[in-house]
Amino acid sequence: MKSDSAEAIAPDVIAALFSSDSWDVVHQPDGVTMPPDLVVSKGSLKYAVEIKTISEGRADRVIPLLAQAILQAQAHARDSRGVRPLAIVHVGNAERPLLDKVQAFSSRFAPGVAIGVIANDGTRHFIGPGLASLNVAPARTRKQAIAVPHKASDLFSDLNQWMLKVLLAPGIPEHLLAAPRARYEHASQLAEAAGVSVMTASRFVNRMREEGFLDDVAAPLQLVRRTELFRRWQSAALRSSPEMRMCFLNPGASQAQLYKAVSRHQACLGLFAAADALGVGHVSGVPPYVYVRKLPRSEQDLWRELIPARPGESADLILRQAAMPQSILRGAVNVDGMMVTDVLQVWLDVVAHPSRGPEQADFLGRTVLRDVIGEAS
Incomplete structure (x- = not known):
């Protein structure tokens, strides 16, 4: 038996799950007569997602709903090139016997369709390319599940x-x-x-x-x-983020080149250089940090203006992969056409930096953030 409230929130719950695993999520895309509940994509993978909801975790109730979701997901995938079907059932509880029966049904009748079972107790069981990172095994008992502390x-x-x-x-x-x-x-x-x-x-x-x-x-x-x-x-x-020390291909006029590079590549100025751009700088002499969503994986991916700094060579800038891209990039400020991390992000980023980072953080805590963070400064 379906719960109207559970059915209404299930797409949001599942969308949040995929977003937290770095999938791009679109709710009911425009231009489609009967759109899927979600379209999720990561890299070369793209799924049309059909979602069904049921409060009971009984196999004789769940599997018919799963079969319906499989047929609908297949229909959505046929309408779009390069899109795979993904059928998901959101249930109240999911114990191992149910997951085993779902997997057996899928393997026998729909081996080419990705499937998922998500339960309110945190259990997640997905089968399909690129979905393994979403899986969470069922708790052995309700008592154990409740006893698990928050991370x-x-x-x-x-x-x-x-x-x-x-x-x-x-x-x-x-x-x-x-x-x-x-x-x-x-x-x-x-x-x-x-x-x-x-x-x-x-x-x-x-x-x-x-x-x-x-x-x-x-x-x-x-x-x-x-x-x-x-x-x-x-x-x-205080978590480490991958970095690359870089130099400009053409030496000289580093500030102008930095502005053009950050603006052109939709990157974001960070740390001490960001503090300077925001007018709250207190420390000089540190190479500018530039946040990117992903560091270049090969020379072909490098910005055309940059080359890697040689060992011992002074860097013109440091590319840093954003560990928290949503928080960093959504809060960024546009300063004369260049995106700059917000003042809270600067305070968080510099506090443990060896180049007088605590001094810069203390300055922010005593000035522009005094009434926001109080004694924490």
């Missing part, structure tokens, strides 16, 4: 960091952070402002309340215990 990193996931910036934005000048500025009574308003699903915003708000960082009584949503919140945010940000 510390979950609180500061990519989109959660972006939503934190949205909540903090009213206290930060617009030229230092690109984010909507309003008061949010509940998660759905935050979701709309931040451009995330209601389910993603609800999980964030619930987790923040569990950790004691949102006032349980006050409306609108109000951050509390900021000293501890920012201390933990700084710790979560």
Whole structure:
């Protein structure tokens, strides 16, 4: 038996799942008479997704729904070249016997169709190219599932960091952070402002309340215990990101070349150079960092203006792969046509940098961010 509320939110839940695994997600694409629920893509893979929802985890109820989803996903895939079918059933609970029967049915009757079973207890079972990273084995017992603690990193996931910036934005000048500025009574308003699903915003708000960082009584949503919140945010940000030390192919006029390169390649200036561009710089002499979504994988992928710096050679700039691309790039500010990381991101990024990073972070904490981060500076 279907639950109308569960059926309504299932596409958002599944879209958030794929987005968190770096898939591009489109909800019911335009120009199609009867569109699939979602179209997801990563690299050369692209799936038309048909979703069914049922509260019971009984095989005799789930498999007929799966069969229907398979037929519809196949029909959607036939309408678009290069698109594969993916049938997903969202269930209340999914134990191992159900997953075994689903897999057996799929192997016998639809071996060319990717399938997925997602349960409210966190179980995820996918079969198909590129989908293995989404899998989560079922908990052995309900008691064990409840006992599993949250990962510390979950609180500061990519989109959660972006939503934190949205909540903090009213206290930060617009030229230092690109984010909507309003008061949010509940998660759905935050979701709309931040451009995330209601389910993603609800999980964030619930987790923040569990950790004691949102006032349980006050409306609108109000951050509390900021000293501890920012201390933990700084710790979560201390993760290494792949970098490449680069030089300009044509020496000289580095600042002008930097501006053109960052603007042309939809990259984003970061760290100390970003602080300078925002007018809040305090440390000089550090090569500019430039955030990109992905570092070049080969010489053919390199920007035409750049060559790798030789060992011992001073770099003109450092390309850094964005560990949190949604938070970094959504909050970036346009400064004279060049994207620059926001002031909160600068504060997070420089705090542990060996080239006087703590000094720059302290300066920001005592000046433009004083009323935002308080004692955490």
